[in-house]
Amino acid sequence: MLTLYKSLVRSILEFNSPVWNPTKVGEIQAIEGVQKTFTSRISALKSDDYWKRLKEMSLMSLQRRRERYIILQVWKILHGVSPNDIGMKFRENSRRGIIAVTPPLVRGCSQRNQSLYDGSFAVLGARLWNVVPMKVRSLKTFLSFKEKLSDFLASFPDTPPVRGYSCANTNSMLDWAGARRL
Numbered sequence: 137m138l139t140l141y142k143s144l145v146r147s148i149l150e151f152n153s154p155v156w157n158p159t160k161v162g163e164i165q166a167i168e169g170v171q172k173t174f175t176s177r178i179s180a181l182k183s184d185d186y187w188k189r190l191k192e193m194s195l196m197s198l199q200r201r202r203e204r205y206i207i208l209q210v211w212k213i214l215h216g217v218s219p220n221d222i223g224m225k226f227r228e229n230s231r232r233g234i235i236a237v238t239p240p241l242v243r244g245c246s247q248r249n250q251s252l253y254d255g256s257f258a259v260l261g262a263r264l265w266n267v268v269p270m271k272v273r274s275l276k277t278f279l280s281f282k283e284k285l286s287d288f289l290a291s292f293p294d295t296p297p298v299r300g301y302s303c304a305n306t307n308s309m310l311d312w313a314g315a316r317r318l
Contacts (some may be wrong), residue, residue, distance in 0.1 A: 138193065141174050146198070152207040153202040159255040161297050161306065164199050168296045171198055187295050196289070197296035201247055203264055203309050206257065209274075210236060210265045211281050222258050233270035236262035267313040 141220040149167060161312055168186075176182060190197060196204070212218035214226055214234065225237040239262075241253050253259055265273065274287055275281040292312040297303050303313035 137178070145170065145174065149198055150201060150205070153205045154257060154261070157202050157206065157255065157260065158256075159251070159260075164306075165297050165299050167198050168298050171195070172298050175308055185292075186301065190294060197294050197307065199296045199307055200289060200294050200309075203283065205267060206261050207264050207285060208278075208282060209257075210261045211278065215276075215278075217278070224258060224261065232266075233274050236265040238262040263310055267309050 140148065148195045149170060153176065171190075175186065175195070176192060178193075181189045181192055184192065189195075189272070209218060210224070213224050214236075225239075226234050227237055229235050237256050241250065245253070263291045268285065268288060272281065272284045273282060289309065292309065295301075295303050296307045
């Protein structure tokens with residue numbers, strides 16, 4: 137049943153996720169609700185809450201997977217595997233390694249434009265990339281990067297916003313990494 141879900145349902149939910157990535161809590165809850173409903177139908181885990189079911193089934197939340205795909209896409213842009221159509225820029229930092237440059241926002245823009253800016257691939261991708269530790273970002277092969285990135289992401293709680301649950305934060309890696317620095 138898990139294989140069917142991964143190949144028939146999750147693949148549709150994740151199609152083109154580096155470009156299409158919802159940022160509003162209600163949208164994240166709606167998408168996450170699909171996986172929540174699926175996992176609740178597994179009889180052995182029926183009494184567990186959604187977050188525990190994810191852990192028991194070794195699944196990432198759909199939100200965490202989308203952020204992972206964004207980071208993987210940034211790696212591909214940096215290494216010339218994917219075209220850099222958006223003009224993403226990187227710079228070398230002696231202490232932090234290669235970091236992505238967040239494009240500037242025009243001062244005095246509307247709240248709507250600020251939200252669009254914050255959710256854009258160029259901005260979100262750069263911010264997520266810069267959260268990843270230098271030792272992971274500096275890996276040269278895609279498979280080793282992907283493996284170590286998954287290990288890094290697994291070191292954070294994965295508690296996506298879902299209806300009926302209260303969360304400590306939005307579950308974005310940006311929130312978790314910020315909380316870890318405090």
